[in-house]
Amino acid sequence: MxxxxxxxxxxxxxxxxxxxxxxxxxxxxxxxxxxxxxxxxxxxxxENGLGDIEMVVGAKGSPLQLVLSSVLHIDNPTGNIPFSEVEKMSKNPMVKKAVPISYGDNYKGYRIVGSTFDFGDIYKAKLLKGREIENSMEAVLGNDVAQRSGLKIGDKFVSSHGLTQNSIEEHDQSFKVVGIYKTTHKVIDRLIVTNLESIWNVHEHGEEHIEEENDEVDHRHEHEKEHDNHKEDTKEITSILVSFKNPMGYMTFPRRINTTTNMQAALPKYELQRLxxxxxxxxxxxxxxxxxxxxxxxxxxxxxxxxxxxxxxxxxxxxxxxxxxxxxxxxxxxxxxxxxxxxxxxxxxxxxxxxxxxxxxxxxxxxxxxxxxxxxxxxxxxxxxxxxxxxxxxxxxxxxxxxxxxxxxxxxxxx
Structure with a gap:
């Protein structure tokens, strides 16, 4: 033994x-x-989910909530800001890239984010199948969304209002899947990406439908005409994802936005360190x-x-x-x-x-x-x-x- x-x-x-x-x-x-x-x-x-985002600009509120909602997509947004601010920010010599995003709907709990072609570049996302978005009401799926939802190239789906799964308040218009991203192990894997026009069209259609039910018939055409005239002025987005050309912008730009505008700027790395x-x-x-x-x-x-x-x-x-x-x-x-x-x-x-x-x-x-x-x-x-x-x-x-x-x-x- x-x-x-x-x-x-x-x-x-x-x-x-x-x-x-x-x-x-x-x-x-x-x-x-x-x-x-x-x-x-x-x-x-x-930290890996931040991608190339150095600053996020949105409506006044909690800076941590702004980062969690617009960068990590695990909270509710603080509000909306005018789309016209994107062009102003893009022209600033210290800004390398200003990417607008707009969201407020979901499909089976997955957020639908409207943005520009630069959104995928933030997370270095590459297409696994299909193509990029070319027209309104087209969408590219994050890899996790594609695997768990069962959606494929060419499928159509209807979004629901809000950021949680909701089959009651569904929109009338449907999205068409045109692409699927490769796995990045970043936030974009669990997002449905479309363009800003799609988000605006879905919500404008819903608002017009409600107004048509409540307005009198003889005032309906007059309202639609006024709506078209002011359409460009009333476009809104949820936030802007910003990267800088040099460290000077990182040091001075957020303070300038917080003190001279009705918006707020938050630094994702700083807010996450606080968290x-x-x-x-x-x-x-x-x-x-x-x-x-x-x-x-x-x-x-x-x-x-x-x-x-x-x-x-x-x-x-x-x-x-x-x-x-x-x-x-x-x-x-x-x-x-x-x-x-x-x-x-x-x-x-x-x-x-x-x-x-x-x-x-x-x-x-x-x-x-x-x-x-x-x-x-x-x-x-x-x-x-x-x-x-x-x-x-x-x-x-x-x-x-x-x-x-x-x-x-x-x-x-x-x-």
């Missing part, structure tokens, strides 16, 4: 102690690895809870091994009398602790992956966004080293009585 088999049999001799020690240590390892991996993955996902500072408090709290559980589990391992040494003192003393050295005795006892630690690390990693799988699926169902799980190798190694060092320390403390074992006294007392 080798030492590994002997250690396993000793552990199974007291299964409750072994189970409690392994379970507690597994939970702490799972929490530490899981919360760190989730935090890093979400940060990378959000991560808030969420970092929760991450630290969960990490501290995990470390507390780690200490408790190591104490449990210490008590389990220490009690085993005391209860089996006679057997260990006999082994010494039959020629076993101190090192051999310590090795056999310490091996039980190492088996528990290795089992805990394995189960802890499995727990963390199962928990992350559940959270990612929940995130996907609520926000329709995949989170690509990523590891920070240095952080993972650091966490595992901390767990291993604390566990080994508890094992060493538990086997100290073996070094002071009085063999003759133990054997005589047992007789």
């Amino acid at each position: 080798n030492n590994w088999t002997l250690s396993l049999k000793n552990l199974l001799h007291k299964p409750l102690y072994a189970f409690l020690s392994i379970f507690a240590l597994s939970i702490s390892v799972g929490l530490l690895l899981g919360i760190q991996q989730l935090d890093i993955s979400i940060q990378n996902q959000f 991560f500072r808030f969420t970092g408090v929760g991450v630290k709290a969960i990490s501290w809870i995990a470390y507390i559980i780690l200490l408790i589990s190591c104490i449990t391992i210490f008590i389990s091994i220490y009690k085993m040494v005391k209860e089996r003192a006679f057997d260990l003393a006999l082994m010494r009398t039959y020629g076993a050295s101190n090192f051999q005795i310590i090795y056999i006892v310490a091996l039980e602790g190492f088996v528990m630690v290795l089992a805990s690390l394995l189960f802890g990693f499995l727990f963390s992956q199962l928990g992350l799988l559940f959270i990612v699926n929940m995130f996907k169902s609520q926000f329709q966004q995949d989170v690509v799980l990523t590891f920070s190798r240095n952080q993972m190694i650091e966490t595992l080293l901390i767990v291993t060092v604390i566990s080994i320390l508890s094992i060493l403390l538990a086997i100290l009585p073996l070094l002071k074992m009085n063999i003759s006294k133990i054997i005589s007392d047992e007789k």
Whole structure:
């Protein structure tokens, strides 16, 4: 019988102690690895989703809400701004690109975003099938949308009013799918992209339909004529996605917009850093809870091994009398602790992956966004080293009585 088999049999001799020690240590390892991996993955996902967007301009309100709604598309917009602002901003010598977007409708929960040809370039999106948008009421699907909705090139679909799935307030006009983007692992994967004219046409048609039902017949044509005359002046968009030619624009342009216009400018990277500072408090709290559980589990391992040494003192003393050295005795006892630690690390990693799988699926169902799980190798190694060092320390403390074992006294007392 080798030492590994002997250690396993000793552990199974007291299964409750072994189970409690392994379970507690597994939970702490799972929490530490899981919360760190989730935090890093979400940060990378959000930062990767920014594309080439350095500033977003929209209606007054919360700058964080503006970034979440117009850049990451996981919140409601702050309002609309005039389309005429796009041309003014594009002419600024510090602005490299000003891309307008307009949204407010969805198809099965996926947002329909109206923009220009530059929108796909922001996320470096390339076509997998079909072609780019050429006419009004045409759409290109993000890869996730195409896979989950079942839409194909040439299919037609009807949009619903609002940003959540709603089959009651559907528009009359239908979109035609003309293209599908390749996977980018960015926000555009879960968007339906069309041109601005399509968004305006859908909403103008709806507004005119309501007005025709409420207005008197003899005033209907007069209203339509006035509407056409002022059509260009009343066009609105949700926000403008801006990139700069040089750092000077990044430093001065947002302040100028916020102080001299009725719009607001938000810097996505800055707002996300603020968001991560808030969420970092929760991450630290969960990490501290995990470390507390780690200490408790190591104490449990210490008590389990220490009690085993005391209860089996006679057997260990006999082994010494039959020629076993101190090192051999310590090795056999310490091996039980190492088996528990290795089992805990394995189960802890499995727990963390199962928990992350559940959270990612929940995130996907609520926000329709995949989170690509990523590891920070240095952080993972650091966490595992901390767990291993604390566990080994508890094992060493538990086997100290073996070094002071009085063999003759133990054997005589047992007789």
